Amino acid sequence: MSVTSSLGVFLTKPTTTHRVSFLAMVEAIQATDSDNPFVRHMTENKLDLAALQTAGGWQNYLHKLNQQAKQQVVINGRVPNTTYWLIDATIAETPVVVGRLNIRHFLTPRLRQYFGHLGYIIHPQYRGRGYGKKLLELARSVAKDRVTDLDQHDGQVLLACRAGNQVSLHLLQTAGARFEREVVLPNGEHELLYWLSVAK
Numbered sequence: 455m456s457v458t459s460s461l462g463v464f465l466t467k468p469t470t471t472h473r474v475s476f477l478a479m480v481e482a483i484q485a486t487d488s489d490n491p492f493v494r495h496m497t498e499n500k501l502d503l504a505a506l507q508t509a510g511g512w513q514n515y516l517h518k519l520n521q522q523a524k525q526q527v528v529i530n531g532r533v534p535n536t537t538y539w540l541i542d543a544t545i546a547e548t549p550v551v552v553g554r555l556n557i558r559h560f561l562t563p564r565l566r567q568y569f570g571h572l573g574y575i576i577h578p579q580y581r582g583r584g585y586g587k588k589l590l591e592l593a594r595s596v597a598k599d600r601v602t603d604l605d606q607h608d609g610q611v612l613l614a615c616r617a618g619n620q621v622s623l624h625l626l627q628t629a630g631a632r633f634e635r636e637v638v639l640p641n642g643e644h645e646l647l648y649w650l651s652v653a654k
């Protein structure tokens with residue numbers, strides 16, 4: 455199956471409405487991609503599934519995401535960033551969270567060197583169905599409003615991709631992203647930096 459209906463597939467800011475589906479995705483990602491930056495994000499924020507399943511833990515999480523999107527300055531090394539969930543409202547009785555996008559609003563020297571503006575992940579059970587492609591397409595559109603240093607980068611956002619991540623590389627190349635260089639992370643992993651135009 456591939457994503458053919460753009461109407462039923464959309465990005466939304468995190469809400470309690472999709473909490474159960476989001477938690478199912480987190481569980482699947484933790485089981486599949488333990489070294490993914492999103493899993494590290496959860497760990498760094500001391501957010502485990504058990505905490506998110508409590509009303510208080512969930513509200514704290516939403517509050518934290520909201521604050522991170524609104525902040526203007528770098529706090530504890532973190533730049534302002536906005537999280538979106540990719541929803542498919544057509545594949546089940548209730549909408550399914552099939553992916554997550556995080557947009558860092560501007561680059562610090564560290565983000566410029568290693569990690570870029572965008573981070574994204576598709577629910578492991580829904581990969582290979584065109585959601586990654588759709589997410590990137592929608593990301594180009596929302597990034598125009600969220601990224602504040604586009605003018606300094608000729609209307610482009612920076613993305614980092616693990617050197618061996620063939621699917622992600624293919625996705626970036628077919629989206630027309632421009633390869634810049636390969637970098638070695640402090641942990642020895644190799645990443646490839648790409649610029650993707652978001653200006654229309």
Ligand SMILES: CC(C)(COP(=O)(O)OP(=O)(O)OC[C@H]1O[C@@H](n2cnc3c(N)ncnc32)[C@H](O)[C@@H]1OP(=O)(O)O)[C@@H](O)C(=O)NCCC(=O)NCCS
Binds near residue numbers: 576581628
């Ligand atoms: C990378 C990722 C986002 C791709 O999402 P996806 O929904 O599986 O990708 P899509 O189904 O949209 O496919 C994108 C392209 O890759 C191809 N592709 C998908 N799965 C593939 C596979 N297993 N082998 C080869 N090609 C594959 C598709 O055919 C498509 O190419 P096409 O447009 O030429 O047909 C997803 O695999 C993921 O979340 N990976 C873990 C996290 C990650 O790597 N994030 C990106 C960091 S840069």
